[in-house]
Amino acid sequence: MQYESERIEYKSQMIDDIYKEVIAFANTDGGVIYLGIDDKGNQIGIDNVDETYTRLTNGIRDAIAPDVTMFVRYVLQDNKVIRIEVGEGSYKPYYLKSKGMKPTGVYVRQGTSSVQASPEQIRQMIKESDGDTYEDSRSLEQELTFDAAKTAFQRYGVEFSVEKYRALGITQNDVYTNLALLLSDQCHHTIKVAVFKDEFCTEFRDSKEFGGSVFKQLDDAINYLALCNKTVSTIKGVVRTDKQDYPEEAIREALLNALVHRDYGFSGSIIINVNDRKMEFISLGGLLPGLSTEDIRIGVSQPRNKKLAEIFHRLRLIESYGTGIRRIFKLYENCPVQPSIEATTNAFKIVLPNMNAASAASEDAPATTGKATAAITPQMKTVMDYLAEYGEMTDEDLQELLNVKKTRAYLLARQMRENGLVNVDEDNHIHLTEEGKRIATHIYERHTILSQLFMSLGVSKETALHDACKIEHDLSDETFDAIRRHYQAHR
Secondary structure (H helix, E strand, C coil): CCCCECCEEEECCCCCCHHHHHHHHHHCCCEEEEECECCCCCECCCCCHHHHHHHHHHHHHHHEECCCHHHEEEEECCCCCEEEEECCCCCCCCEECCCCCCCCCEEEEECCEEEECCHHHHHHHHHHHHCCCCCCCECCCCCCCCHHHHHHHHHCCCCCCHHHHHHHCCEECCEEEHHHHHHCCCCCCCEEEEEECCCCCCCEEEEEEECCCHHHHHHHHHHHHHHHCCEEEEEECCEEEEEECCCHHHHHHHHHHHHHHCCCCCCCCEEEEECCCEEEEEEECCCCCCCCHHHHHCCCCCCCCHHHHHHHHHCCCCCCCCHHHHHHHHHCCCCCCCCEEEECCCEEEEEEECHHHHHHHHHHCCCCCCCCCCCCCHHHHHHHHHHHHHCCECHHHHHHHHCCCHHHHHHHHHHHHHCCCEEECCCCCEEECHHHHHHHHHHHHHHHHHHHHHHHCCCCHHHHHHHHHHHCCCCCHHHHHHHHHHHHHHC
16 A cells, blocks of 8 residues: 555545645646545545545536646546546646635645645746746736726727737736736836935935826826926016926826836836936836847837737827837937936836926036036037038038937027037038037047046946946046046056
């Protein structure tokens, strides 16, 4: 007589406890259950074999999810013993329907016992069965409601019904996916917003956390950020002009980008930091392999959560893949400072500058000084770099280079002419003045030395070039001269 082991279990009679044994074997390496043998190995048989057999087969079919019956084989032995052969299942974890896909409902075989699986074991089984795609994997939470999702779908005239769940990716084999969890009212991912008194984000003014369905989080965060988006009024003559700190569309696009593209495999929240100078959106999950921040800026997009992105597209919350970031930069084309994007291995950040604060700073700054370059905006620098290389440009060249309209190109050229950086000949061709050439050379030297210094310290080329652009205008000549001497002495 064989003893109980990792793959053998004895049951003297039919009790509901037998279902957890089936689950444990299916979730592990398979095994055999003998019904009608006590735990000492004595063959006592069972009464009413036919009734017990029917109850057993129906119970295993009805009590366990997903369907495990294809991995179970029954053998009626002459001694009134039922041999139940359970193979290792291919769609783990199997669990008691009455308990759900959580430790109290999921069992694994451990020695001669069937024990509750740990949350990590459950997640690992899901990963092995479903793959690494978060939104396609089965949700650990199966008791979900979709009130917010129904409202969002109705708002945009798109059908949302149980019949559509599978097509949308909300269910697979009648089981809710993680995509369903994100859309549900029970979504455990959140958005945290912090408003700070200082530009270094160290002293809190207010903070909020928004949970529930991603649709509810979107609406709640948009409404709250609208309260943080102040309007500044200016009066020139009899004309009053109202201008918000941030373009509303830019806030919306940055938030949608964070919601759609974050890595939901991380448990942390989307972070939004606001102060008087900027609004930054930080989402978990870096760029997908092969993509750079420059790729993102020009409109390249590889959705991490394809089905979630498709749902947002159907609801016209996003127009098309890859346009959101470009639209943000377009909204800032006339601003002295530009948005920025940064990516690390596990995070992505979009920074929106406060347009009113930037304009005020630009107005307070001197037009140009003898050696300093602080008044040179990024657009001016781009124009000066072009002229330094090619010698001249037309109005059409300027519009194409900066991707701006004719009026903006004209105003920028006029500002550069008034600052003594360029002149315009009789053929309307733009050239650098001697002062412009001097400043362009000065900027180029700063940019080159700073970027090379950063790269010599181990910084990647892309990051070094980006950071050099950010700080080259803010350094005093004294500090830069010291950096240059140090770099030349040690290279």
